Amino acid sequence: MSKLDDLLRIIKQMTGLANSNHVCGLSYSQLFGGGLGDDLWGVFCNNAANFINDDFRYFMTSSTTASTTSFYPAAKDVDPQDLADLIDFLPCETPDAWIKVALQRQDILLINHAYLEKCAARTALNLMFAYPDKPDLQYKMSRLAREELVHFEQVMKIIKKRGMTYRGLKPSRYAGLMNVEIRKPSDERLIDGLIVGALIEARSCERFAKIAPFLDDELAKFYTSLLRSEARHYKDYLTLAQAYSKTPIDDRVEVFRAIEKKAILEEDSQFRFHSGVPAEHLIRPEHFAK
Ligand SMILES: [Fe+2]
């Protein structure tokens, strides 16, 4: 059993032992809703020492996977190591301010999400046409494009069921900021494009995992169901990038991670699935928020 599985099981056991609102010094929502950043992890470890046996104490002090990454309870179906790798690959976590506005603007969230699934399929198809001599890429991108279109249809179904109308929305700045840094020559363009693809897939996966605990049952279940395929997509992109590069890709990964970080942590005047920290005017007063 993995460390993250162990942790989840132990936290659940502790929930039964502690009073209903707090576990080891943290509120239930901090543990299961907001994710555990390093600070909260420290509080949890210190307070947990009073409740735990030697085996778990060893686990708490030796665990690096869980202590260096946030805890994403919605991602329990994803291999914990895959999830830890994915979180490490991303330069930062989604800020809470984005979650707050996303919950207030679920119409925009869903409509933009549907659009992004289409974009993901288009990217995969474009790569297939641009690089027909690469069998691995042909196979992986073909499967990926099919999966993205299924996701598109699933989001469209939810949009329709909720009485919303799908429409064109101005895309966010997110992908564009990275795309302008993609080098032009064919070989380099492929490597950079695959790295950008990996970052987009990883960020989508992280956002699904982070927001899922706050959503209604139907949407939470749907977003959780997407995690496994999106985590694999990120891995496929990154594996292909390294496989087709004659040199280590670390430097290029760092270039795009830096741009991604800016796009996620800087103030953004527009709210979209991949937007940054929402500007003040995007935050609805609580009494108007649904
Ligand atoms: Fe998708």
Ligand SMILES: [Fe+2]
């Ligand atoms: Fe994907």
